[in-house]
Amino acid sequence: MLSSIESIPSRIADRVKAHRLALGWSRATLAARAAVSAETLRAFERTGQISLPRLARLAVALGVDGELERLFSTPPRVETLDELAARSTRRQRGR
Numbered sequence: 001m002l003s004s005i006e007s008i009p010s011r012i013a014d015r016v017k018a019h020r021l022a023l024g025w026s027r028a029t030l031a032a033r034a035a036v037s038a039e040t041l042r043a044f045e046r047t048g049q050i051s052l053p054r055l056a057r058l059a060v061a062l063g064v065d066g067e068l069e070r071l072f073s074t075p076p077r078v079e080t081l082d083e084l085a086a087r088s089t090r091r092q093r094g095r
Contacts, residue, residue, distance in 0.1 A: 009048030012055075017045045019062045034061035 020030045027045070031038040034057040041058070044050040050058075059065040078084045 009050075011048075013045050013048040013050075016058055016062065019064065023062070030058065030061060034058045 020027070025033075027041050028038050031041045034041075034054075036054050036057055040050065040054060044054075044058075056065065056068060059068040078087065
């Protein structure tokens with residue numbers, strides 16, 4: 001599970017690169033449209049590491065910002081009071 005979690009940033013970077021290439025854009029073109037440096041984009045495509053605001057700028061430039069907006073948009077539903085009580089365990093200090 002941890003290895004799949006650690007690979008999420010790289011998979012997102014791969015998708016950004018695939019969108020860029022599908023549009024026929026160079027790194028310089030996407031970087032300019034997203035107002036990020038070409039070096040930042042290159043590093044992101046290589047490592048998967050980027051700040052959230054820069055990722056948002058890339059998403060807007062690629063026209064996929066709606067997908068980013070939908071992340072965590074729907075909180076888990078609670079059907080009964082018992083479910084709510086089960087989820088809200090009181091946090092305690094460590095011993």
